[in-house]
Amino acid sequence: MEEVMDGSFDEKSMLHSQAQVWKYMLHFIDSMALKAAVDLRIPDIIHSHAAAQPITLSQIAAAIHDSPSPDTATLSRILRLLVRRKIFTSAVRPSDGATVYGPTPASRWLVRDAELSMAPMLLFQTHPLSMAPFHCFSRCVKEGGFAFEKAHGKGIFEMAAGDPEFNKSFNDGMESVTQIISKAIVSGYGGDGFRSVGSLVDVGGGTGAAVAEIVKAFPHIKGINFDLPHVVATAPEYQGVSHVGGDMFVSIPSAQAIFIKWVLHDWGDEECVKILKNCREALPEKTGKLIIVDAVLKPEGDPIFGDISYVTDLLMLAHSSGGKERTEEEWKRLLMEAGFPNYNIIQNIAVASIIEAYSQ
Known part of the structure; x- marks a missing residue:
């Protein structure tokens, strides 16, 4: 694109940029x-x-x-x-x-009857209740606050707790992508990451699909699926997995390792530190390991998934109460404040990355 001396752009650049705006608009x-x-x-x-x-x-x-x-x-x-x-x-x-x-x-990926399908997540993301908050972005800029609450008068988890149909769409969507990324994690991380783990709590594990996939691949692990009571109430039984209802802001069941996937990006920094401190208290003093599955924003993007994490950052703006995607420096600050001075990042496990964090 070439800018001429008076600050205008050449005709070809303007034509292509018009097409670009049409593309994103529609x-x-x-x-x-x-x-x-x-x-x-x-x-x-x-x-x-x-x-x-x-x-x-x-x-x-x-x-x-x-x-x-x-x-x-x-x-x-x-x-x-x-x-x-x-x-x-x-x-x-x-x-x-x-x-x-x-x-x-x-x-x-859109075959609904397939073992691995993104169709339920697509249906959740295009649900009218899910779409409405995007119309509130400009209000959030002017007034502050959270888009989902502006659109519906309540947060997404409160909405799900009181609306069985929306709750099912939410859980089905989360479970579908959980199965996809869990298989990628087991394949790309599991050999070194889970083999020495005896017990594992999945914090905010939904209906248990992720921990079930891990326990299936590593049956020596005692799996605990931990989420809000109304979520685990609809969870199916999985061999080697127990479901525990509770509140991660209050306490987390103890285990040798804690697994937390696509949860922390739902929350602001203050809430994340509280969750992480509860994780720290639930782990053994010297041998515990925290396994975070979330995006790590990079200026250059991801070689396969491109700028998806920058798009999901705005998804968090629409659906969460202060959540966001984070850079490595932002993750480091949260972990240090919560008592995890050491960490290791494993990039590009499917659409997310893995952050291993240790208290020692």
């Missing part, structure tokens, strides 16, 4: 198209036929549940955009000229 339509496809289970339908052959529009429409006469014109327009976004493929079948649709690696 990005929400991509999200809504994905939501519609997942609501209709289009990825499931396409992947279920993929082993045999690509599938036509009419075949997709016929497979949509609870829809005796789907609007295929609307469906084709949604699919056309998602093909352009490389969520699905399309081709013209030589035998009859019909357009047929196929899967891609991206659509594989």
Whole structure:
């Protein structure tokens, strides 16, 4: 981009920058198209036929549940955009000229019946209650305060506790991405990180998917899933895992190691120090280990996930009461204040990093 002497920009730069603004202004339509496809289970339908052959529009429409006469014109327009976004493929079948649709690696992550699926998280993030706080960013700049509370009059955890449908969407979304990152952690960190651990508490562990994956891979570990009572009340049973309800701001069950994934970024610095001090008290004096799974912001971004952590920082602005993503220096200050003078960062375990912290 070239700026001329009077402070204006050349015509080509202005044209490209206009296109850039259009792109970001309308990005929400991509999200809504994905939501519609997942609501209709289009990825499931396409992947279920993929082993045999690509599938036509009419075949997709016929497979949509609870829809005796789907609007295929609307469906084709949604699919056309998602093909352009490389969520699905399309081709013209030589035998009859019909357009047929196929899967891609991206659509594989949106199959709701798959063992590893991002579909529940997509549905949670595009839930109307989840979207509303983003409209409050400018108010937060002018007035201070928290976007979710401005939109709904209460925080996200209070909302989930009083709204069973939203609570289920929240838990399903968290569990889906937990399964994905837990497998990555077990594969990329588990051999050295968990082999010497005898007992492990997952603080803010939701319905227990993460600690269950760890215990499954390392059955010698006694796993404890710790979260708010209304959260663990809906948790399934897992072999080797016990569910404990409580408040991490009051106390945390004792264990040889504490695992805390995507929890601290929900809270401001003062709250994080309180949680971390409770973690410190729950660990053995000399041999305990704290395992934090969270983003570590880097100016250069991540080679695979790019600037996702900078985007999720604004997600924290929308959904949390003071939460944020942090740089290494910010993590260091929190850990030191909470009694963890030594730490080690393992970068790029899936979309997050691991921070190992020790009291000695």
